Amino acid sequence: MYEHLVLLKVKDSFTAEQREETVKKALAFKEEVPGILGISAGVIETENPQHKQGFALALRLTFEDKQACLHYDAHPAHQAFLKEVGPYIEEIIIADYPF
Numbered sequence: 001m002y003e004h005l006v007l008l009k010v011k012d013s014f015t016a017e018q019r020e021e022t023v024k025k026a027l028a029f030k031e032e033v034p035g036i037l038g039i040s041a042g043v044i045e046t047e048n049p050q051h052k053q054g055f056a057l058a059l060r061l062t063f064e065d066k067q068a069c070l071h072y073d074a075h076p077a078h079q080a081f082l083k084e085v086g087p088y089i090e091e092i093i094i095a096d097y098p099f
Helices: 016-027 066-074 076-088
Strands: 002-010 036-043 057-063 089-098
Touching (some): 016 076, 066 076
Antiparallel strands (some): 002 057
16 A cells, blocks of 8 residues: 655635545545545645644545655545646655555
């Protein structure tokens, strides 16, 4: 299996409603993209600013293997998601690893 972790730091203009809608769209990947075994996403609620570091959204996707993760990256649903959310993103941290 292969894990894909994503943290998004978004601009202040990205509203709470937009954040919640982004989470819903990310969760829909499981039905749209082959090879996803599990997914979770949410608005970060960490209170301590040292821990949160300005990041607002977190996603975790578990894939069958690395190839499925690579397929997801190029999948039209993911690309459309990036195009829509991209203008609001200040920083992204991504960590991929097999387990």
